[in-house]
Ligand SMILES: NC(=O)C1=CN([C@@H]2O[C@H](COP(=O)(O)OP(=O)(O)OC[C@H]3O[C@@H](n4cnc5c(N)ncnc54)[C@H](O)[C@@H]3O)[C@@H](O)[C@H]2O)C=CC1
């Protein structure tokens with residue numbers, strides 16, 4: 535029997551056609567939790583974007599579900615622990631967005647330090663001369679050259695950021711779950727414990743996934759270690775305690791915060807909106823470059839089909855699931 539697959543986003547037509555070769559497909563773009571609860575029992579597999587949360591309540595109704603294929607590198611919108619317990623395979627799309635996202639992270643950082651976003655506003659308001667006031671230093675514009683940059687999370691994106699920063703003449707530090715000897719020889723980045731890294735860096739970049747271990751990893755205590763420094767967040771909003779960050783910006787302790795991600799998205803209003811000099815804020819769009827998005831749909835389809843064929847894909851997030859429900863028992867193709 536062909537698997538029934540729910541596509542819970544607007545996916546590229548070509549990727550959808552590829553999926554239709556193997557599965558009975560129903561497209562329900564961005565359903566509400568209620569809609570999903572009423573529908574999920576029909577599916578053997580789903581393809582899902584970061585906008586749709588797959589909660590414990592949804593999974594409770596997912597009687598047939600065997601595969602959740604994320605159309606993204608992040609998988610924090612899935613209750614992975616519960617999925618694993620139920621023997622559901624969860625996959626992500628690794629690598630495809632990294633170059634575009636890393637480029638964007640560097641863009642955010644340069645913008646934050648050189649105030650490009652702010653200068654753009656000044657000239658449009660007819661305030662050409664005011665740049666002189668700024669330049670003479672009442673608030674300070676800084677160059678990246680010679681700075682110490684600490685990267686938290688040295689995965690696909692973290693490495694791509696590091697590679698881009700080397701030509702800027704910075705000193706690189708990193709912290710990740712595991713020490714990476716290849717990174718150290720290729721990128722000349724020094725491994726440090728997170729707290730030492732926060733203390734020694736002038737700039738900190740977050741490129742971690744959001745998990746129960748990394749939730750609020752930049753908490754109130756750690757924000758104190760960022761006094762006089764810049765922070766860039768390209769991972770997920772809840773890697774930081776946004777309230778503590780906002781307070782530190784308000785008090786002039788954190789020099790700047792640039793982020794593409796927020797604790798509660800979408801964001802319509804935020805206290806940080808007031809701090810135009812100190813913050814650069816974008817609506818979760820670092821991965822949105824046509825070149826980056828080109829193959830994401832195909833990879834999400836490939837991961838899902840691979841599992842239904844009894845092949846474990848490299849992009850499997852919850853490897854422990856293999857012990858709970860062996861791959862042979864999810865084979866449908
Ligand atoms: N702003 C955006 O549009 C985008 C954001 N992202 C976010 O970036 C995250 C990272 O993506 P990739 O680099 O592709 O992932 P990856 O899996 O290649 O790298 C993640 C790194 O974080 C480390 N890590 C994981 N858990 C850790 C922990 N508890 N403590 C210390 N280190 C830990 C891993 O060892 C790995 O080096 C994604 O999970 C996603 O949330 C990804 C794409 C686009």
Ligand SMILES: O=C(O)C(=O)COP(=O)(O)O
Pocket residue numbers: 583584605606607608609631818819821822
């Ligand atoms: O891949 C990820 O984790 C992302 O955050 C990308 O999000 P998007 O699918 O571009 O809204």
